[in-house]
Amino acid sequence: MYKIPAQNFPIIEEWVAPGSRVLDLGCGDGSLLDTLITRKKVDGIGVEISHEMILQCIQKGICVYQADIDKDLSEWADSSFDYVILNSTLQVITRPYSVINEMLRVGDFAIISISNFGYIRNRIRVLSQGKVSSRIRLSESWHDTPVLRFVSLKEFRSSLKEIGVEIIDARYFFPMNMTTRTPGPAYNLLAREGIFKLRRIQ
């Protein structure tokens, strides 16, 4: 199972307004929603596809909806939520553009985190070992990794423009626990991951 990185929790917590309506896509065991409900008193719903994860959410008292993010977001009406979160699950999605568009239809803001395939270690691995999948963050091997999309932060940022989405806030994670708000000159080489607060260009 792809583990949801808890490093993003404090940032998401900072971005989410108290008492707002939150939809967490690929919510896993519900720990992010649990944090947001406790600390920010949000009205939260999780979306999950796995029975085991749904069971864990329900045991926590987290409201969860079994659905396929790729297909089922159409079930929610426009602006049903203030924030729609996709925390490190973008790479496992078949149709990312339609999901991002759907996120910004059912929610006013989208929060998306991705790991950077352009990160120097990934580049070195591909060059030196000729291996695409990393053993650290991705799954063991190419055939059983849930990751379908290998995207760099730079590619992701330019895609957003293409589909009429603007970045309101962002964090770039560099090695040695360095985090910045702005990308900086060599971010696509040096940042491991990024998280973005997005809105449709008005």
Added chain:
Amino acid sequence: MSGPSIVRTQILPVDRPFKFESGGILPRIEIAYETYGRLSEHKDNAILIEHALSGDAHAAFYHEGDKKPGWWDCMVGSGKAFDTDRYFVICSNILGGCKGTTGPASINPDTGKPFGLTFPPVSVRDMVEAQRILLKSFQIEKLKCIAGGSMGGMQAMQFFCDYPSQFESFISIASAIKHSAQQIAFNEVGRRAVMADPRWNDGNYYDGIAPEGGLSVARMIGHITYISEKMMQEKFGRLKKDRDSRAIFRPSFEVEHYLDYQGISFVKRFDANSYLYITNAVDNFDLMASISAKERFRGQGRERGMNIGELRSKKGLVISFTSDWLYPSSQSKDIVRLFTALNVQVSYTDIATEHGHDAFLTDYEKPSEIIRGFLASLG
């Protein structure tokens, strides 16, 4: 290890007029019910279970001398989904039924004969109102949960919406907020089968032989819709029971014997008029319309629907089954949508199974762990 838990169906006599939503009035009714587990001192651990079309008050445990337990014994009992070590579980037979609660086969005190078709039309809301009288007799103000599958889910949702202050949560399993054309169509074929049987005699058959032929055909149709095509194929395929069948058109395929058995065992325990009344009630059930229409104050419950705002922050659990084509997952999603709009905190799971609609009675493992987790999260 102690022996099997024994339970007895009890009767609550209600000696005052009962007003039906349809306008009909009965001077008195009786409600058959069973309970499992113990009511806590603060009366805060009660759960009301709602049965489906052919169910009864006997949800769990054994009746003295019986070999088979109640219809939901896999879900209700010590350590089970509805854990009787923790909760006080109540189940009653529906109004209009034929298993102890007043219905068309009951004796009309005015005539000394069974009501038959003089019994007032019954709605899901009437069933709920009868159970409200039962709850009052226990002096339980607030229940932990109200739960049911299929038509039981309809009652649970109706009760939950009409009297939100009486419940912490609801559970709907393989149910719908209203029947589709297909569901009505299947029920209508069942009703026609009963009414086409000359023994039905406009509902006056209690002196003679019941319309067993018609009712068993209705039940056979039902059983086709209760399981998935795949499961039926796996279970029976084209297997034959007696290969050297002497007479043409005698059941020979396994599936024919299965349906025959289901039909015959149903007519032994079910009243044909009850079948007509109850299927009519579920076909006419429309939750959204019933909670918003002016008519919501008609019938028994005058305090009904007064506190719809109290639904806010209450909890709901909606379960569907992937192979259920009678109450498909899309109908459960409609339930989630409606209750989410009413500000209820609803969780939804679509459980992978081949059992079809019957899964709510037979494929209990995954639903059980979900329900246990849900009830535990309520505190």
